Amino acid sequence: MANSAAIIKQAKERIIVEKRDVPGPQASEILVKNRAVAVNPVDWKVQSSGHFITKYPIVLGSDICGTVEAVGSDVKHFKEGDRVTGFAAVLASSNIDEGAFQQYTILRENCAARIPENLSFVEGATLPMAVATAGVGMWEKLGIAKPTESKQSGGFLVWGAASSVGSAVLQMAASLGFTVFAICSSHNHEEARKLGAAEVFDYNAGDVARHVISRAESAKTPIRYAFDAVSVPSSIPQAAAILEGFGGGKLCRTLPSPEDPRLPKSVEVVTTSAYDVAASSHDFGRWLFNDWLEGVLQDKSYKISPAIEIVEGGIESVQKAFDVHKQGVSGKKLVLPLA
Ligand SMILES: NC(=O)c1ccc[n+]([C@@H]2O[C@H](COP(=O)([O-])OP(=O)(O)OC[C@H]3O[C@@H](n4cnc5c(N)ncnc54)[C@H](OP(=O)(O)O)[C@@H]3O)[C@@H](O)[C@H]2O)c1
Structure with missing residues (x-):
């Protein structure tokens, strides 16, 4: 079997497409033939900064969807032929076999989920990074109880609700x-409502924090949790100010940054890390992917969002997809279908 791969030979270099061997799975791993892969901001950030990766050459990429070609000796949850989506762990391991942007990728059993027949490979590829980042943030870092019969109450702020991570958190x-x-921007408000938002606000309009506080006060819905999915310098203090308006609370961000002196003391700040599902929180990853994600896809309660933008050309177009994403996307996920 040939394995065409988008290889970065040295830190900060551009991608070269070359053939490499098809890897074999270790005991608790599966080998997936990728039918679609998706791009995340971290891909071009790592390419241009050289951060995270300790060994070159490397194949980047975290989001894959395809069919199981082989399973390791300890794998119980998957069998050959299963259609799966999964979080490729290259950024946790610097293992080239665990990069998404090639025809065959190794996935860890606890970072993959079977997808139902009604879901296409392209749709499935949008999920892993967003679900891992949102899931670790919600259930591990904010410490919110996992789903049970009894429902949560009160307000929850999602800043950056049109982003891939934000649309997962929202749902x-x-x-x-x-x-x-x-x-999110006003042209993404309808989509945010479809995903379950009760109230939507445009961050481009003036004094969003004051508007949110006033709306939540009149609805008698205090906001104690916030998830800043974009975590830009302007968003974190505003999200924190909203929590402060209700006496404080817990704020999850997606990007680490030096402590911001403008943040109120009543707000506890935590940082999510998608890579925890591969690096440390193995049991949590198993629950998130093998149980929760499979369940919400099967019962169709989870919607594919943001909208998919196809990048044609397969592995040869991965560099182009990085470059397009770097220019910025609004309510879009870039996906490359593979043969
Ligand atoms: N910690 C981790 O493990 C981890 C994992 C994944 C991602 N991340 C980081 O999390 C961030 C989001 O990733 P992503 O893949 O979800 O990004 P994305 O989908 O590419 O984000 C694009 C969206 O960001 C929104 N946005 C930009 N500036 C905004 C602002 N000031 N306020 C509100 N929304 C704003 C835009 O919303 P509108 O179109 O509505 O304007 C746009 O739709 C990135 O910085 C990424 O590197 C971290």
Whole structure:
């Protein structure tokens, strides 16, 4: 079997497409033939900064969807032929076999989920990084109880609700029972409402924090949790100010940054890390992918969002997809279908 791969030979270099061997799975791993892969901001950030990767050459990429070609001796959850989506762990391991942007990728059993027949490979590829980042943030870092019969109450702020991570957080928070206050550009408000947002606000309009506080006060829905999916310098203090308006709370961000002196003391700040599912939180990853994600895809309660933008050309177009994403996307996930 040939394995065409988007290889970066040295830190900060551009991609060269070359053939490499098809890897074999270790005991708790599966080998997946990729039918679609998706791009995340971290891909071009790592390419241009050289951060995270300790060994070159490397194949980057975290989001894959395809069919199981082989399973390791300890694998119980998957069998050959299963259609799966999964979080490729290259950024946790610097293992080239665990990079998404090639025809065959090794996935860890606890970072993969079977997808139902009604879901296409292209749709499935949008999920892993967003679900891992949102899931670790919600259930591991914010410490919100996993879904049970009894619903949560109160307000939940999602800043950056049109981003890949934000749309996953929005759906998780709404399904847990929170009243979701979603912040995104106005042209993405309808989509945010479809995903379960009760109230939507445009961050480009003036004094969003004051508007959110006043709306939540009149609805008697105090906001104690916030998830800043974009975590830009302007968003974190505003999300924190909203929590402060209700006496404080817990704020999850997606990017680490030096402590911001403008943040109120009543706000506890935590940082999510998608890579925890591969690096440390193995049992949590198993629950998130093997149980929760499979369940919400099967019962169709989880919606594919943001909208998919196809990048044609397969592995040869991975560099182009990085370059397009670097220019910025609005309510879009870039996906490359593979033969
Ligand atoms: N810690 C981790 O493990 C981890 C994992 C994944 C991602 N991340 C990081 O999390 C961030 C989001 O990733 P992603 O893949 O979800 O990004 P993305 O989908 O590419 O984000 C694009 C969206 O960001 C929104 N946005 C930009 N500036 C905004 C602002 N000031 N306020 C509100 N929304 C804003 C835009 O919303 P509108 O179109 O509505 O304007 C746009 O739709 C990135 O920085 C990424 O590197 C971290």
